[in-house]
Amino acid sequence: MAASTLTEVARLAGVSPATASRVLNGSARKPGPGVSERVRQAAETLGYIPNAQAQALAKSSSGLVGLIVHDIADPYFSAIARGVQEVAREQHKMVLLATTGGTPADEKDAVAAFAARRADAIVIAGSRSRRPEDDKGNADLAAELDRYCRNGGHVGVVGQAIVGAGALDGYHLVEVPNEELAAELAGKLAAGHSGEFVIIGGPEGLITSDDRIRGFQSGLAAADRSPAEVLRASFNRAGGYEAGLELARRIREARASGASKEGEKPGLCIFAANDVMAIGATAGLRSQGFRIPRDALIAGFDDIETLRDFRPGLSTVRLPLEEIGRLATLSTSGPEAPDGDGHHDGGAAVTGEVTLRRSTEWTP
Amino acid sequence: MAASTLTEVARLAGVSPATASRVLNGSARKPGPGVSERVRQAAETLGYIPNAQAQALAKSSSGLVGLIVHDIADPYFSAIARGVQEVAREQHKMVLLATTGGTPADEKDAVAAFAARRADAIVIAGSRSRRPEDDKGNADLAAELDRYCRNGGHVGVVGQAIVGAGALDGYHLVEVPNEELAAELAGKLAAGHSGEFVIIGGPEGLITSDDRIRGFQSGLAAADRSPAEVLRASFNRAGGYEAGLELARRIREARASGASKEGEKPGLCIFAANDVMAIGATAGLRSQGFRIPRDALIAGFDDIETLRDFRPGLSTVRLPLEEIGRLATLSTSGPEAPDGDGHHDGGAAVTGEVTLRRSTEWTP
DNA sequence: TGTCGTTGGGAAAGCGCATTCCCACTGCAT
DNA sequence: ATGCAGTGGGAATGCGCTTTCCCAACGACA
Numbered sequence: 001m002a003a004s005t006l007t008e009v010a011r012l013a014g015v016s017p018a019t020a021s022r023v024l025n026g027s028a029r030k031p032g033p034g035v036s037e038r039v040r041q042a043a044e045t046l047g048y049i050p051n052a053q054a055q056a057l058a059k060s061s062s063g064l065v066g067l068i069v070h071d072i073a074d075p076y077f078s079a080i081a082r083g084v085q086e087v088a089r090e091q092h093k094m095v096l097l098a099t100t101g102g103t104p105a106d107e108k109d110a111v112a113a114f115a116a117r118r119a120d121a122i123v124i125a126g127s128r129s130r131r132p133e134d135d136k137g138n139a140d141l142a143a144e145l146d147r148y149c150r151n152g153g154h155v156g157v158v159g160q161a162i163v164g165a166g167a168l169d170g171y172h173l174v175e176v177p178n179e180e181l182a183a184e185l186a187g188k189l190a191a192g193h194s195g196e197f198v199i200i201g202g203p204e205g206l207i208t209s210d211d212r213i214r215g216f217q218s219g220l221a222a223a224d225r226s227p228a229e230v231l232r233a234s235f236n237r238a239g240g241y242e243a244g245l246e247l248a249r250r251i252r253e254a255r256a257s258g259a260s261k262e263g264e265k266p267g268l269c270i271f272a273a274n275d276v277m278a279i280g281a282t283a284g285l286r287s288q289g290f291r292i293p294r295d296a297l298i299a300g301f302d303d304i305e306t307l308r309d310f311r312p313g314l315s316t317v318r319l320p321l322e323e324i325g326r327l328a329t330l331s332t333s334g335p336e337a338p339d340g341d342g343h344h345d346g347g348a349a350v351t352g353e354v355t356l357r358r359s360t361e362w363t364p
Numbered sequence: 365m366a367a368s369t370l371t372e373v374a375r376l377a378g379v380s381p382a383t384a385s386r387v388l389n390g391s392a393r394k395p396g397p398g399v400s401e402r403v404r405q406a407a408e409t410l411g412y413i414p415n416a417q418a419q420a421l422a423k424s425s426s427g428l429v430g431l432i433v434h435d436i437a438d439p440y441f442s443a444i445a446r447g448v449q450e451v452a453r454e455q456h457k458m459v460l461l462a463t464t465g466g467t468p469a470d471e472k473d474a475v476a477a478f479a480a481r482r483a484d485a486i487v488i489a490g491s492r493s494r495r496p497e498d499d500k501g502n503a504d505l506a507a508e509l510d511r512y513c514r515n516g517g518h519v520g521v522v523g524q525a526i527v528g529a530g531a532l533d534g535y536h537l538v539e540v541p542n543e544e545l546a547a548e549l550a551g552k553l554a555a556g557h558s559g560e561f562v563i564i565g566g567p568e569g570l571i572t573s574d575d576r577i578r579g580f581q582s583g584l585a586a587a588d589r590s591p592a593e594v595l596r597a598s599f600n601r602a603g604g605y606e607a608g609l610e611l612a613r614r615i616r617e618a619r620a621s622g623a624s625k626e627g628e629k630p631g632l633c634i635f636a637a638n639d640v641m642a643i644g645a646t647a648g649l650r651s652q653g654f655r656i657p658r659d660a661l662i663a664g665f666d667d668i669e670t671l672r673d674f675r676p677g678l679s680t681v682r683l684p685l686e687e688i689g690r691l692a693t694l695s696t697s698g699p700e701a702p703d704g705d706g707h708h709d710g711g712a713a714v715t716g717e718v719t720l721r722r723s724t725e726w727t728p
Numbered sequence: 729t730g731t732c733g734t735t736g737g738g739a740a741a742g743c744g745c746a747t748t749c750c751c752a753c754t755g756c757a758t
Numbered sequence: 759a760t761g762c763a764g765t766g767g768g769a770a771t772g773c774g775c776t777t778t779c780c781c782a783a784c785g786a787c788a
Binding site: 005006007017018021022025027050051053054055056057058059 | 773774775776777
């Protein structure tokens with residue numbers, strides 16, 4: 001038994017398919033009440049479910065929103081996904097999920113797949129990269145996106161503009177003031193910590209990471225502190241863990257050389273470019289017997305939900321992740337917001353909040 | 365500029381649409397090499413992207429996998445989602461996401477939407493409910509699913525059979541031995557704890573929760589212990605937190621009445637029906653000044669990834685969540701596995717592992 | 729009473745593709 | 759030279775729905 005079609009419903013109701021279509025889907029023309037009732041009855045008894053594919057084909061709009069993330073199980077992305085999902089639901093759309101691990105080539109494939117499905121909008125979360133080895137991939141991705149936009153698609157980008165993408169209509173950006181917030185964080189940390197700073201960042205070229213690092217450094221500079229050394233690792237917990245091990249080694253050396261002592265105010269304050277790295281670093285340090293904030297201070301970025309139950313409370317920058325997902329999605333469908341701030345589209349901007357917790361608070 | 369169509373490609377290549385279709389999509393009939401090359405060229409220069417909607421309509425198979433979860437930002441679900449996503453990717457399918465908060469009515473809507481999109485398969489994660497107030501919703505959901513299956517759809521269910529769904533072909537179950545594992549956990553905990561047990565469960569009727577509670581009780585019984593009292597709360601962190609507050613009150617009373625003393629081996633061992641509840645409960649207790657495992661022992665269930673960085677290490681039952689997602693998805697597309705175990709389909713089963721950590725380990 | 733605007737419904741033309749025929753042509757055995 | 763299977767390509771149909779166009783019936787107005 002195949003699913004019943006509009007034609008069958010129409011026949012049962014004794015009307016034409018055209019009429020049936022008019023009553024069952026929100027058409028401009030409203031048929032007479034008697035007819036409507038008959039059609040609705042027929043649809044009910046047949047258990048009619050409209051074929052969305054056919055609808056999409058006929059009116060070339062699919063009711064689909066594509067979402068591209070690095071990893072859906074990463075709390076940062078799943079929070080954004082929740083926001084996207086909410087808006088999609090409100091708009092009676094469905095979200096199509098693609099996870100890419102951040103590889104531009106995979107992201108390009110995802111965009112192509114979304115385009116093939118004629119998704120009404122695409123939301124891209126996750127940092128773009130500027131690494132030379134990704135140039136080719138980025139160019140391809142940008143080309144794919146441009147094509148998608150030229151064909152009438154809308155893309156909402158979280159964080160930063162797509163490298164190399166044209167300034168087309170259809171691009172919408174949710175700006176995250178990573179640099180400013182990182183600077184502010186640095187300032188506040190510098191006020192409470194007189195020792196050294198070190199940064200755990202993602203791979204060089206990862207824009208979000210770079211922005212945060214740059215911001216942090218400039219914040220340090222503004223507080224008359226010398227620039228922090230930057231450790232590079234992958235932009236996830238594993239990377240943070242690695243870096244944590246390395247830092248443990250250094251602390252141990254400092255202790256051995258007498259440059260610092262256990263029980264003293266820690267000489268090191270770590271800034272990890274995102275929370276999961278901070279968590280990883282904490283785990284790495286802990287595995288070597290070091291404690292936060294006893295032996296080192298540490299701060300992260302994002303304020304992912306997981307932190308609520310992380311001990312010690314991690315200092316970080318609160319980002320309204322769910323809201324970011326919402327905004328990115330809304331921007332793709334919203335009214336063509338009047339442009340006033342120099343962007344080529346009505347992009348939205350969010351703000352964050354520096355949140356100091358116990359991980360950067362040393363008490364004798 | 366609208367996206368170019370197969371017909372345009374065909375015209376450019378100087379062939380018929382039929383031929384173009386044959387070369388660009390894996391058809392059984394392979395056109396001659398000269399023609400193929402021309403068509404491919406034309407497609408390339410036009411930037412042709414096949415319209416998946418039209419393809420789906422024509423061959424009635426959409427390459428879509430629907431995934432239904434309660435909340436995509438819950439680590440339990442996002443881990444499963446990751447598994448589903450992986451398999452989908454391997455099979456060159458895309459996943460459609462729906463989050464329902466566990467409401468049967470919403471789940472029914474999601475199934476209908478997936479059916480409308482002619483999803484090749486639907487994976488339902490998240491516990492079904494048996495509560496009377498959900499009877500109607502469950503029945504509707506089951507009816508919707510039955511219809512979907514009868515129309516040739518495949519559904520993969522995580523955990524337990526759909527209440528009220530017929531024993532149709534098309535249902536595939538990934539069995540999770542919640543009851544057995546909970547019993548095993550109870551046994552191991554009873555070996556190390558001579559005091560009282562209390563269970564924090566989800567709402568009565570939530571099958572996963574009920575299964576785990578029943579298992580835990582029978583495990584206690586097997587160890588000659590009296591049944592634990594069951595506290596009911598919502599099946600998430602907030603529910604756990606509530607329960608944690610209540611338990612804090614009780615511990616305080618016990619202390620006040622002299623029934624227990626601070627610094628003594630805790631008289632209470634808590635079993636939360638899932639990890640996020642356990643985490644919530646821990647937070648609730650902590651907010652009242654109580655510590656784990658100093659003032660109470662606690663264990664959870666699932667071993668979500670978040671636990672890796674949760675202190676104290678939470679005793680739990682390790683479930684291969686990602687694998688569960690994978691299996692559920694594979695089961696919907698796999699070979700019609702020979703049936704031998706009495707199920708009406710080739711359902712898969714996973715196993716878990718009791719994992720004891722510091723949260724249930726009291727040291728003076 | 730005749731004409732004109734309105735209304736409610738049907739017929740038909742796609743939307744972009746897959747696929748089933750069908751045809752022209754080749755190479756081979758008879 | 760005739761028949762045949764086999765091959766590579768095109769024409770046409772249909773997937774299920776929307777939407778434009780068209781037509782009949784109806785009321786109102788002069």
